[in-house]
Amino acid sequence: MNFQHQHAAHCESGVIANLLRHHGVPMSESLAFGLAGALSFAYLPFVKVSGLPLIAYRMPPKAIIKGMIGPLQARFRFETFSAPAAGERRLDELLGQGRLVGVQTSVFWLPYFPPDMRFHFNAHNLLVYGREGQDYLVSDPVFETPMRCPAPDLSRARFARGMLAPKGLLYYPESVGRKEITPEALRHAIRKAAGRMLAPLPIVGVRGMRTLAGRLARLPRDDAGSLDFVGHMVRMQEEIGTGGAGFRFVYAAFLQEAAQIAAMPQLMPLSDRLTAIGDDWRRLALAAARMVKGRDALDPPALARLLRAQADAEESFFRDLRAAVA
Amino acid sequence: MDLDVVPQEGNATLGGHCKLMYARDAGGRLVGVPSRGWEAEEIVTSHAVDVLLARAEAARERAARGLASPLEYWMHQRRMDVALLSQTSGLWQWRVRRHLRPGRFARLSPALLARYAQALGLEVAQLKGLP
Numbered sequence: 001m002n003f004q005h006q007h008a009a010h011c012e013s014g015v016i017a018n019l020l021r022h023h024g025v026p027m028s029e030s031l032a033f034g035l036a037g038a039l040s041f042a043y044l045p046f047v048k049v050s051g052l053p054l055i056a057y058r059m060p061p062k063a064i065i066k067g068m069i070g071p072l073q074a075r076f077r078f079e080t081f082s083a084p085a086a087g088e089r090r091l092d093e094l095l096g097q098g099r100l101v102g103v104q105t106s107v108f109w110l111p112y113f114p115p116d117m118r119f120h121f122n123a124h125n126l127l128v129y130g131r132e133g134q135d136y137l138v139s140d141p142v143f144e145t146p147m148r149c150p151a152p153d154l155s156r157a158r159f160a161r162g163m164l165a166p167k168g169l170l171y172y173p174e175s176v177g178r179k180e181i182t183p184e185a186l187r188h189a190i191r192k193a194a195g196r197m198l199a200p201l202p203i204v205g206v207r208g209m210r211t212l213a214g215r216l217a218r219l220p221r222d223d224a225g226s227l228d229f230v231g232h233m234v235r236m237q238e239e240i241g242t243g244g245a246g247f248r249f250v251y252a253a254f255l256q257e258a259a260q261i262a263a264m265p266q267l268m269p270l271s272d273r274l275t276a277i278g279d280d281w282r283r284l285a286l287a288a289a290r291m292v293k294g295r296d297a298l299d300p301p302a303l304a305r306l307l308r309a310q311a312d313a314e315e316s317f318f319r320d321l322r323a324a325v326a
Numbered sequence: 327m328d329l330d331v332v333p334q335e336g337n338a339t340l341g342g343h344c345k346l347m348y349a350r351d352a353g354g355r356l357v358g359v360p361s362r363g364w365e366a367e368e369i370v371t372s373h374a375v376d377v378l379l380a381r382a383e384a385a386r387e388r389a390a391r392g393l394a395s396p397l398e399y400w401m402h403q404r405r406m407d408v409a410l411l412s413q414t415s416g417l418w419q420w421r422v423r424r425h426l427r428p429g430r431f432a433r434l435s436p437a438l439l440a441r442y443a444q445a446l447g448l449e450v451a452q453l454k455g456l457p
Contacts, residue, residue, distance in 0.1 A: 007360065009346045029358070030348065050407065108405065109447070114341025116375050120410060144344050144360060156447065161413040228377065234370040249327065249348035253356035275350060279327055282366070289366035292373050 003100060003129045005139045005146045009246055012064045013038065014141025015102050015125040019172070022100050025072065025179045029141075034254025035185065036067020037192035039247055041314075043208040045215070049163075050120075052229060055212065055236040057244040061104070061123035061164060065171060071185035073177025080167040084159045087168030088151065091128060091136075094172065101128050104169040106160030112140070112147045122164040128154075183262030187325045190258065193251075194322040197314060206318070209311035217304035226300065231292040234285045245285065248278030266324045270317070277313050284310065329359060337363020339371040378405050389456055395431030396456050397442060404446050415445035 003022055006029075008014020013033040020027040033039070038059045047054040059067075068074055081087035094101050107113055107121045130137035135148040149157075158168045197205040216233070219226040237244040252274040259267035284306045290296045291303075327349045344360035351357050382402035388394040401411050408426075412419040417438075424430050425442075434442075436450070443450045 007344075007346045007358065009348060009358065030356070114339060114343060116339035116341065116371055118405070119374075120405060142345060161416075162410045165413075227373075231370045231373045234366065235374055246347065249356065253348045256356055271356070272354070275327065275356070282327070285370075286366045289369040293369045 001098060001100065001129050003127075003139065006141070007144050008141035009250055010058075011125040011140070011142050012061065012123075013250070015127055015139075016065050016068060018127055018139060018141060019100060019102055020068065020072070020176070023173055023176050025176060028253075028257065030250045030253035031181070031257050032064060032068065033247075033250050034193075034258060035071050035181065035189050036064040037189045037196070038064050038067065039193045039251045040196055040204065041206070041208050041244075042204050043212040043215075044203060047163075049232075049236075052232040053215075055233060057237060057247050061125075065102070067189075071181060071189070072179070075174040075177075076171055077174050078169060078171045080169050081159075082167075084155045084168065087158055087170070088155050091170060092131060094170070095128065095131055099172050102126070102171045103128055103154075103158055104166035105154070105157035106162075106166065107157075109153055109157035109160060110140075110149060111153050112138075112143070112149060120160070120162060122160055122162055122166055124157075181261055183264070186258045186262045186264075190255075190321060190325045194318040194325075197318040198322070206311040206315040209307055209314070213304040213307040213311065216307060217301050219300040221298050221300065226298060227292055230288050230298070230300070230303065234288045234292070237281065237285055245278040245281035248274050248281060252278065264325070270321055270324060273317055273320075277310070277317060280306075280310060280313065329357070332359050332361050333364035334362040335365050335368070337365070337368040337371075339363070339368050339375070378402065386456055389428070392428055395426050395428045396454060397431055398426040399456060400442075400446050400448060400453055401426075406446075411442075411445060415441050417441070 006018055008017065008029045010029070010033065013029045017027045017029045017032045020032070040056065040059050042056045043053065045053040065076060069076060079090065081090065091101060103126060105124050105126060107124045108118045127139040128136050129139055134151050136151060136154050138147045138149045140147050158166055160166065199205045201207060202211050219229060252271045255267045255271035255274065259265055284303065287306060288303055291298045329349045329351050332347050332349045340363045344362055346358045347361045348356045349359050382399060385394055385399040385402045389396050389399045406414070408419055408422050412422045415422065425434060439450050439453060443453045446453065
C-alpha cells in the first residue's frame, strides 16, 4: 500500500488526518482537530483514573472522527467485536481488500511504547496499513516513523477491558462526499468550541477550570496524596494525549489555517493570543512539576491562582473568538 | 511557543522517541516540530511510574512473607488495581480481593488460575511464583 505516515501531536487527530489524506482530502492534524471542535476542558470528579479525577483538555474519544462526518459529508464505518478472533479476522480481511484501517487500542499492551508510557489508557488510536507474517504494519501518529506490532499483542491491545474499552473497534471511511472545507463549516466549528468553553456548567470549559482551582486550593500541604493529585493534574495536562498546552497550540495552528481558507484575517491575532495562553499552561505545568519533584514547597493555593488566571484568560479569549466569527 | 524554545531535554520516559509539538517559526506561522522531551513531563511521569513500582514492590515483600498472594504482586506489576483486574478477568471485585489472600489463592482451581494468567498476560507457573 502506498501510504504516507505523518507524525502528529495527538493520536486521534493524527490518525484521522493521515486516513483522510490517504483518501485524497488535503487534511492536516490541526485542521482535523479544529474542524471537529475538539478543544475543550472538563473536570469530572466522579470519573476516576487510577483513583484520581478525570481532567480532560479535549472532547471524548471518537469526537474528532465523528466531527469529520458533517463537514466532509463523509460516511464512516465503525465495527466492534465480541470475540478477539473475529476482530482479528475482520482486520485481516479489510487489509486484504487494500484498506487502511483505524483501530482503537489500549496503550499498555503495545510493545513498541516506551515502558514508562505504558499505562492502562484505552482510547489510543492508530492505523494499520498491512500485515507481514505475524506482524502488523502500524502507523501510530505519535511516533516519528511507522512501527511493527506482533498480531497477538495488537489483539490484546484492541480487546483490553476497563474504562473506555475499545471492544476491538475498527473504522474506515466508506465515502467522502466533499474534499474541500467550506468557510461555513469552519465558522460553525469555531462557534461550537467557543460555546462549549463558555458553557454555563460548573464542570466544563472555563467554569470547570475554576471548579478544579477550588478543589486544588483545598488540598492539604503536607499530604502525599496532594502531591499525587498535583502530579496527576500535570500528567493529564501534558502527557496524556498531548495535553492542555499542546491542544492550545494545535488549535492556534488551526486558527491560522482557518484564517487562510475562510479569508478571515481577524483570526490571526487570536491565534497568537491562544499561543500565549498555551505558554502560560506550560508555566503552570512547570510550577506544579517542580513541587512534585520537591524543588519548591507544595503550595496548592498558588497553583489554584495560576489556574484561575488561565480560566480568566480563556474566558475573554473565547468571547472574542465567538465575536470574531459571529 | 517559538521554535527555538521547543524543549529538547532528552526526557528519559520517552525512551528515545520524539513527540510532535506546534511552535511558531520566524514568520509567526505555527508548524509541527519534533521535541525530545521536557523536564516537567519527565518529572510527573516518573512520579506516577514510581508510585506504581513502589506499590508492586510492597506487594512483592508482603507476598514473600506470606502476607499476600502472588496475585497481588502481579496485579500491581501489571499496573492494575482490583477494579481493573476484575474487569479484565471478568470476576467480581470481591472475589478478586479474596484471591489476594495467600490461603485462598493457594486453593484456586486451575481454571481460575488460567483466567488470571490470561488477564495479566502471564503463564500460570509465573503467576504462582514471585520474581
